[in-house]
Amino acid sequence: MIKTFKSSLFLCAMSALFLCSACHKEQSPIPEVLGEYLKYHAEKGKTADGYDAYFDLSDGMLAAYSNDTTKAEIKSIINKITGNKNCRNIYSLKEGTVSKLDKSQTELYNYILNPSSYATVAPIEETLKRITSQGTSAFLVTDFEEYSNGVIQQQNYAKAYFVDWLKKGGDITFFITNYLENGKQKHLYFTVFDMGEHSLLKDIENALEGSKSKYTRFNLTANVVDIEYGYSGTKGGCYHDESGEDIVSVTNESGEGDCFTLYKDYHAEYYPFNETWANIVKNAKDLSEEGNTPKFMHLITGPKVNLTSLSGYNVKELDLKVTNIQDDFIRFAGYYEYTKDKTINVDENGKLLDEYNYPNKNNATNMPEIEDMLKYAGCVQDGVATLNVDFDKDFNGTSSKVKPLDLLRVDIVIDECEPKYDLITKLFSWEGNNSLEQAVRNTLQEVNPEGQVIYTFFMRDGGE
Structure with missing residues (x-):
């Protein structure tokens, strides 16, 4: 015997989905099912919450981290993410290598702000490739200067990774602060690559709340309103x-x-x-x-x-x-009830009926x-x-x-x-380097x- 869940959804038009007197199962209220419908589509293709954190420790960042306000922000961020159940791993970027840091909260803070911890170039592009390929939320602190043979990379190398992340349904948020390096005005970026329920973004927002720094927030996304x-x-x-x-x-x-x-x-x-x-x-x-x-x-x-x-x-x-x-929602409703009770909407072998197999893309409704x-x-x-x-x-x-x-x-x-091209120039370029500006500009055009x-x-x- 085929056990089919009968819904009370749309009483007249959906007579095939009335309450089932035979199995005495009553459909969940429409608002509940619709909430699950929204949740299902919002989370489809996204990873579970959890993130990695990456700190640029190339010698060029010493000037950025020497600012007292920036130090306080870094400390606040480290305090927020260290020991946080959602923070999986913390990495340093220097000497062309991404290295995992197994340190306590105090050790990590002291290590990051100790000048002796800094070395040569940080592999920024490799880090972006790592973040986007894993598809897991990530936090990155850097100036985005990528060096090749001792020369700053002028090509907009970051664009492909930004576009990839956004097209996967993720968000990118920059918290931008200024600093001086040998008299040159530059920018430091606290960058959030969020994929999921924005727990990482909320952590960074909380860490920066009340900061004395006049940082600028820039959302490289259309999902945050x-x-x-x-x-x-x-x-x-x-x-x-x-x-x-x-x-x-x-x-x-x-x-x-x-x-x-x-x-x-x-x-x-x-x-x-x-x-x-x-x-x-x-x-x-x-x-x-x-x-x-x-x-x-x-x-x-x-x-x-x-x-x-x-x-x-x-x-x-x-x-x-x-x-x-209508048809798509009814199919989802049948699938949702099956997830709550595996005896509903199944055939004689206990297998979910094809008409309610919502995850099956081949069953897509008109x-x-x-x-x-x-x-x-x-x-x-x-x-x-x-x-x-x-x-x-x-x-x-x-x-x-x-x-x-x-x-x-x-x-x-x-x-x-x-x-907004003028704003992009102001926030993502400085004397001798407009690589990030071009990456953001091209990303906005493509996405x-x-x-x-x-x-x-x-x-x-x-x-x-």
Whole structure:
């Protein structure tokens, strides 16, 4: 006998997935499953938390580390990472070699700040190759000067490794401070290569908190944005009348069951509308007329996003993309229930049914894009974007690609942006060396975030 889990998801449209009276198994609430769905895709291809730390101990770094403020920062970082369960190994870079340092916290600090510990060139490119090939989060302290036969490497050697890391889904954050070497103004970089849940980035942020150094933070990524929510309690961004009720889409905002849910860690939120799309369109039109208080403005008045944290880009325009993920989500839900109970959704041999084998890429479901239904109704001003969603002017409440109760994914994406070239020059070059500037410049050009998702609204109507 095939044991198939029957879900209560999308009651009418998904009749094949009702509660299973035979096996008395009840589906997890949609908000729970959707949270796992977001987590699954966020973590796919990323390594578990844990990182390595690399310190450039070439003789050229003596000037950088001699500054009292920098010494204090190094000490704070060493105190934070030494003995930290997430820090796997600590390495020194000198004499053309990457060497593991098996030292205590005090020994490590004294070793790094002892002039006698320094030697000839640090193998920066070899270290970058090591970091990107392992795919594990890493912390690197260096000026990125790579020497070849006693001469500074002017070719933008770091670009290939930056691009590789970003395309794997990782983030790169530079904490940049200045120092003088023989009268020449240079930069020291505390660089975080993060792959996972950003535990390393948080450790370094905490270590540098309150620092007297006026360091500059630069995110070589489009994945780090600050969100400002104007929501109250269990209520989201849908329309509310004077009494606080949603009388347009009739969203469940009780905080129980299939209700509005905010997923801050994943920059997403879920709206289970209890009205049909046709009725929501009609209600919105009626309440948008003069005389209504408050007047209907947007289907969703979303949060604000500070795009200035996308350090290397000037974001000019955002756009919106709607995708019907109903079939994909149902397949994931079946797989998720199987992970909780291995007797669910299996065949007579106890093997997971192919239709719920979500990790199998060959089973990928069709997720059609829905055009002419919703539109981005916010704006970008002074680096801050409002994430509002409205109906397209031609949408009357029906679409050939959307059935009642279908789950839609509404992504706000970057539509137009350009690199900040002047800032790149200021932060990543100095007299006699623009190798890192060229690497960052070329990386920003190659890994342009146009089309990248910065926020997601999940929606479904209440069916007929």
